[in-house]
Each structure stands twice: as structure tokens, then as C-alpha cells.
Amino acid sequence: MIELNSVTKQYGSLAAVDNVSFSVKAGEYFALLGPNGAGKTTIVKMLLDFTQPTAGSLSVNGLPSTNVSSRTAVGYLAENYHISPHLSGWQYLQRCAELLDISRSEAADQCRRIVELVGMQGREHTKTSTYSKGMIQRFGLGAALIGNPKLLILDEPTSGLDPIGIREIRQLLESLKNQGMTIFLNSHLLSEVEKICDNAAIIDRGRLLVKDKISTLVKDGDTLEDVFVKFVKG
Amino acid sequence: MPKAFSSIIKIAKYTFTDEVRQRSFIVMFVICVTLVFLMRGCYHGNYTVNGQDLDAGAIVGSVSRATFHVIAVGVMLLTALFSMRVFRRDRDEGTQSSIFSKPITRWQYVIGKVLGLWVLSAFFMFILHAIIFLTVSITLKVVMPGYLIASLLCSFDLLFVVIAVLFFSLMMPDIAAFLCIMGIGIISFVADGIFAISHSPMAQAMMQQQGSQQDWTAWRVVYYLWPKLSGTQHFASSFIGSEGFSGFVYIYPLINILIYGLIFSALLFWRFRNEDII
Numbered sequence: 001m002i003e004l005n006s007v008t009k010q011y012g013s014l015a016a017v018d019n020v021s022f023s024v025k026a027g028e029y030f031a032l033l034g035p036n037g038a039g040k041t042t043i044v045k046m047l048l049d050f051t052q053p054t055a056g057s058l059s060v061n062g063l064p065s066t067n068v069s070s071r072t073a074v075g076y077l078a079e080n081y082h083i084s085p086h087l088s089g090w091q092y093l094q095r096c097a098e099l100l101d102i103s104r105s106e107a108a109d110q111c112r113r114i115v116e117l118v119g120m121q122g123r124e125h126t127k128t129s130t131y132s133k134g135m136i137q138r139f140g141l142g143a144a145l146i147g148n149p150k151l152l153i154l155d156e157p158t159s160g161l162d163p164i165g166i167r168e169i170r171q172l173l174e175s176l177k178n179q180g181m182t183i184f185l186n187s188h189l190l191s192e193v194e195k196i197c198d199n200a201a202i203i204d205r206g207r208l209l210v211k212d213k214i215s216t217l218v219k220d221g222d223t224l225e226d227v228f229v230k231f232v233k234g
Numbered sequence: 235m236p237k238a239f240s241s242i243i244k245i246a247k248y249t250f251t252d253e254v255r256q257r258s259f260i261v262m263f264v265i266c267v268t269l270v271f272l273m274r275g276c277y278h279g280n281y282t283v284n285g286q287d288l289d290a291g292a293i294v295g296s297v298s299r300a301t302f303h304v305i306a307v308g309v310m311l312l313t314a315l316f317s318m319r320v321f322r323r324d325r326d327e328g329t330q331s332s333i334f335s336k337p338i339t340r341w342q343y344v345i346g347k348v349l350g351l352w353v354l355s356a357f358f359m360f361i362l363h364a365i366i367f368l369t370v371s372i373t374l375k376v377v378m379p380g381y382l383i384a385s386l387l388c389s390f391d392l393l394f395v396v397i398a399v400l401f402f403s404l405m406m407p408d409i410a411a412f413l414c415i416m417g418i419g420i421i422s423f424v425a426d427g428i429f430a431i432s433h434s435p436m437a438q439a440m441m442q443q444q445g446s447q448q449d450w451t452a453w454r455v456v457y458y459l460w461p462k463l464s465g466t467q468h469f470a471s472s473f474i475g476s477e478g479f480s481g482f483v484y485i486y487p488l489i490n491i492l493i494y495g496l497i498f499s500a501l502l503f504w505r506f507r508n509e510d511i512i
Contacts, residue, residue, distance in 0.1 A: 048335050050511035068337045076335035082328030086255045098244055099336050101237065143332065153335075 001026045001151055001182045002047065007056035009042050009206075016042045018206035019056070024184055024199075026150070029177045031185045031197040031214075033224075035232055039206040040186045041079060044155050047184075048076060061151065075144030079155040079186070081136050085129035089120060089139045092128065093146060100147040107146075114142040119168060133160035141169065145176075152176065155186045170196055194224040202231045241338050245346025248329075250354050253316055262312055263358065270362050273301050274369045294376050298366065299474050302381065305362045306388045306467050307419075313355035313392050314415045317399040318408040320347060330511050344400075344506050348499075351396045356389035380473035387470035390488060391463050394495045395419075398461075401502040404509060419463050421456065426464040429457040461494040462487035 002024040009017040017039040024030040034040050045051045046058050049065050063070035083092050093114060097107035115124045118138040128136060137160050144152055157173070158166045166189070174196055177183055187193050193200060194214060201211035209231045210217065217227050253259055276297045281288040288296075324330045324347075333343055363385035371377050395415055402411035431437050432453065465487025472484060 045511065048511075050331065050334060068339050071335060071337045074335065076331070078328060078331050078335075082326065084252060084327045084329060086252070095248065096332065096336075099241065099333065099338065101240065144335075 001028070001061065002030075002184060003059045004043070005057050007043070007046065007053045007058055009039070009046060009051065010054040015206045017046070017053070017203075020203065020206070020208045021056075022201055022208060022211045024182065026182050027177075027180055028199055029173075029183045029185070029197045031187055031193040031200040032203065033187065033190065033193065033200055033228055034203040037205075038203045040203065041155055042206075043203075044076075044153055044184075044186060047153060048074070073147070073150040075146070075149035075152045077137075077140045077144045077152075077154045077157050079159060081140035083128040083131075083136055083139060086127065088125050088127055089131070089135075089142075090115070090124040092139060093124075093142055096143045096146045102147060110146055110148075114145050117145065117172060118142040134162060134165050137161055138165070138169075141172075149181070151182045151184065153184045156188065157185065158187070158189055158192065166192065190224045190228055194218065200224070202228060204232050238339075238342055241342045242346045242349065245333070245338075245343055246350035246353065249320070249347050249350025253320075253351070253354055259316065266308065266312075266358075266362055267365065270301070270305065270365045271369075273304075273366065274373065276301070277370065277374060290374070291376075294370060294374055294378075295474070298370060298378060298381060299471050301366050302363065302384060302388075302471050302474060303467060305359060305366070306385075306391065306470075309355060309359040309362065310391060310395055310419065310463070311416070312358070313351070313395045314399050314412050316355065317351050317396045318403050318412045320351065321400065321403055322408060325512050334511050340506055340509075341503055344503060348393075348396055348400065348502075351400075352389070352393045355392040355396065356386070359389060359392065360385050378474055384470040384473040387473065387488070388467055390491055390495070391466050394461060394463065394491050394498070397495055397498045397502055401498050401505060404502070404505045418461055422460055422462060423464040425453060425456045425460055426462075426468070428453045462490040466491045 004023070005021050007017055007020045008015060020039075020043065032040050032043065042051065046053050047060055047065055048071065049068075052066070058065040060070040060074065061072070083089070087095070090111060093111040094107055097110060102110065111124075115121055118141055120135065120138055120142070123131070123135065128139070131139070137157070141154070141157060144154070152173075154173075158169055161169060170192055173183060173185075177196070185193065185197065197214055199211070199213050200217060202209045214224065218224050277294065279293075281293055281296075321330075324333075330343075334340070360382070363381060367378060367381045370381075398418065399411050399415050402414045405411075406414070469484050469487045
């Protein structure tokens with residue numbers, strides 16, 4: 001589903017991503033972990049062709065990431081999500097559906113279902129300028145789910161959510177995984193990742209430190225946090 | 235409708251509606267409409283030139299042409315103001331990342347933005363010109379169909395302004411992009427003015443006396459090669475009143491501005507293709 005081959009991204013003399021290779025199979029729930037500035041978001045941006053790699057290649061859905069068709073059936077939630085403040089959550093979801101060429105009636109059905117799924121019933125018709133960060137994040141996740149994507153790329157999906165919101169989103173992602181969706185997650189919340197992900201990769205300063213099954217990484221009574229600190233601190 | 239075209243239309247529609255919903259746009263629109271309504275008083279004055287009173291027909295023609303130019307220049311400035319912040323706002327509000335995470339190409343997005351802004355500014359100018367047209371038609375019973383054709387032709391200036399400002403705004407702060415297009419406009423108007431003066435009998439006589447032909451040559455180069463915002467406006471205004479279409483030589487400013495529009499479009503696509511989406 002996702003493949004990175006010797007990918008490097010250079011910003012001047014700084015290597016934000018340095019010769020990284022890994023793959024994510026269909027139906028996998030994959031977490032990309034790393035401290036701030038490790039290069040996680042840069043990898044996501046390269047997957048979506050928001051920025052081009054300096055060297056190496058990436059493919060999504062079997063197509064080079066530079067091919068616009070690779071983003072068909074991909075849902076994306078950005079870190080620090082924003083929505084135009086003059087739109088309501090409903091209008092925003094409708095726009096996302098319209099851009100995917102979903103018919104009007106089908107779009108209305110999907111939007112209704114998604115509003116329920118992200119727990120925003122009753123607030124969908126108010127302007128997003130009145131929403132909290134957590135509410136915007138929920139609508140962002142809802143927008144990523146429009147069009148029933150096969151691959152979901154989430155950059156810090158629980159950012160700004162309270163503990164109850166985090167739990168709800170986790171349950172939602174688990175149910176999506178059970179439906180066969182591939183999920184690529186960037187997150188700092190290691191306890192959440194440990195609970196729900198199958199595989200994880202840890203990167204630091206642009207370099208891939210390890211990629212394995214969570215069950216293999218975490219053993220002997222350690223937590224994922226212990227493993228993370230061990231790898232990052234060297 | 236092909237998918238590529240349908241995506242462009244959607245992005246253009248969002249650009250149009252997002253801009254119209256901005257409070258600054260609404261305020262500007264109300265101010266402009268009010269000012270244009272106030273201009274109707276100019277048609278009822280008594281004008282004297284060289285001691286002779288102008289007849290009603292001459293007043294209508296001259297005042298209409300003057301208001302046409304004032305509106306066109308004003309809308310050009312407003313178009314630059316609206317366009318300069320479009321990419322930044324889309325970046326800040328997450329619109330770009332939302333659009334590009336879907337199977338939509340960068341050129342579709344850029345064309346959609348240009349189209350949306352162009353239609354919006356042309357519509358804005360057309361409404362203001364239409365107010366003058368209706369005022370003259372209703373109160374003075376003089377119908378000038380060429381006035382509305384001139385407005386549509388003048389919208390090619392707005393297309394150039396939109397493309398150029400969007401390009402500049404990718405390379406410099408918004409206000410600098412605005413000032414750049416202002417500079418291009420001012421030089422265009424000054425070059426046209428100097429060219430017109432250099433062709434006046436008085437200037438011709440002075441040049442022959444002082445042998446200063448070379449000074450005008452530099453301006454002549456600027457006159458022909460610089461983006462002809464002013465020239466296109468004058469070409470469009472030739473459709474007002476009885477002048478009508480004056481031959482293909484007069485189309486040069488329009489061709490000039492279309493060529494510059496194409497050059498800036500190519501630069502805009504090239505620059506935006508290499509732009510990182512945040």
C-alpha cells in the first residue's frame with residue numbers, strides 16, 4: 001500500500017529524512033514514531049506529494065506518489081488541522097465530497113453518517129470559527145473519511161482532544177481497521193499507539209532506527225515508551 | 235464534463251464564494267457602488283471649454299469615458315488587493331492541504347484560483363459599469379451598448395493583474411506583490427502618457443529644435459514592450475460612444491496583455507509546481 005525506497009529529503013544542508021526505506025501493507029495499522037523534528041511530517045508530505053524527495057522514491061496504492069491517481073481513495077488528516085472559519089462543519093464536509101465527485105445525495109448521506117461517527121451531531125451547522133480545536137480535529141477526521149478511503153494517513157489525529165475524545169477517536173480508528181482500512185499514523189501518544197497499532201517504525205533526525213511489530217518491540221514488561229526512549233537516546 | 239475541468243470549476247466556485255463572504259470585500263463593494271452612484275451628478279453639470287458651453291452629447295461621451303477609466307483603475311487596484319492574499323489564506327486555513335490530499339493536480343488548483351478571481355473582479359467591474367450604463371440610459375435617455383462591451387474587454391487587464399499578483403505573492407510578501415503590480419500599472423500609464431505627449435505637435439516641434447530624439451526612443455521601447463494595462467483600457471474605451479472599433483493596429487495593447495498573461499501564467503505554474511504545501 002505504501003512503499004518508501006531510500007527516501008532522502010534535504011533542506012539545504014539539513015537532512016530532514018535520510019535514506020529511509022520501509023513499507024506498509026494493506027490492512028495494516030502502522031505508526032510512525034519519533035521526537036519533534038524527526039522527519040515524520042516530512043514523510044507524510046512526501047507521500048501526498050506536498051513536497052518532493054531529494055532522492056529515492058515513494059509509492060502509494062501501487063503508484064508513484066507524484067501520480068495524482070495515487071491519492072484516489074486516500075484520506076488525510078493534517079497536524080494542527082484548520083478549516084475556513086466562514087464555513088460550517090457540514091459545508092466543509094460537503095465541499096470535500098464535491099471535490100471527490102460524489103453525487104449530491106450520496107454526499108449528504110455520507111456527511112450525515114460521518115457527523116454521527118465523529119460525534120458532532122447538533123454542531124454541524126454552526127460556523128467552524130466557533131469550534132474548539134478538538135471539534136475541528138473531529139471534523140478533520142470526518143473529512144478524511146469522506147469517499148470511504150482505503151488508506152488513512154493521520155498526522156497527530158488526537159492533537160487537541162481531551163482524554164474522552166482521544167478514547168472515542170481510538171475506538172473509531174479501531175472500528176475502521178476492523179473494516180479493512182489501512183491506517184498510517186504519526187503520533188506522540190505512545191500509550192495509544194501501543195494499544196491499537198500492529199507495526200511501528202521509530203525515526204530520529206531523519207534516520208530510520210527500527211521497524212517491527214509492536215509485539216516484537218515491546219517485551220519483558222517494557223512499555224512502548226521505554227522502547228522509544230531506548231532507541232532515541234541510543 | 236471531463237473530470238479535470240469539473241475540478242477547476244469547483245475550485246473557481248469556492249474561490250468566488252470564499253472571497254464574496256469576506257467582510258473586506260463586502261465593505262469595498264458597498265463603498266464602490268455608493269461612489270459610482272454619486273458620479274451621476276457629473277452628468278448634470280454645465281461644462282465650458284475655451285469659453286464655449288459643451289452640448290449634452292459631448293458631456294455624456296466625455297463623462298462616461300472618464301467614469302469608465304476611473305472604475306477600471308479602481309477595480310484593478312482592488313483586484314490586486316484581493317488576489318495578493320489568496321494563496322496565503324489557503325495555506326493558513328488548510329484549504330491547500332485539504333485540496334491536494336485529493337486527486338487534484340496543482341495546475342487544476344491554480345487555474346481554478348485564477349478563474350475564480352478573474353470572474354469575481356470582472357463581475358465587480360461589470361456591475362459598476364452597468365450602474366453608469368443604466369444611469370445614462372434611464373436619466374439621460376442615451377443608450378451606449380459599447381460601454382458594457384468595453385467593460386468586458388477591459389477585464390483582460392484584470393486577468394493579467396490576477397495572474398501577475400498570484401505569481402509575485404509566491405515569491406515575496408503580499409504587500410510587496412501588490413506594490414509590484416502597482417509599479418507595472420503606473421509605468422504603463424506614464425509610458426502611454428509620454429508617448430501621447432511625444433506625438434503632440436508641440437513636442438514634435440521641440441524635439442526637432444533640440445535634437446532630443448534619443449530621449450523619446452527609450453520611452454518608445456517601454457511603450458511597446460511594457461505590459462499595456464493602460465493601452466488595453468484605452469482600446470476598450472474606444473467602443474464607448476461613436477468611436478467604435480478602429481482597426482487591428484489598436485488591438486496591439488490587448489495582444490500585448492494577453493501575451494504577458496501567458497508568460498506570467500507559465501511562471502506561475504512553474505513556481506507553484508515547486509512550492510511545498512504546508
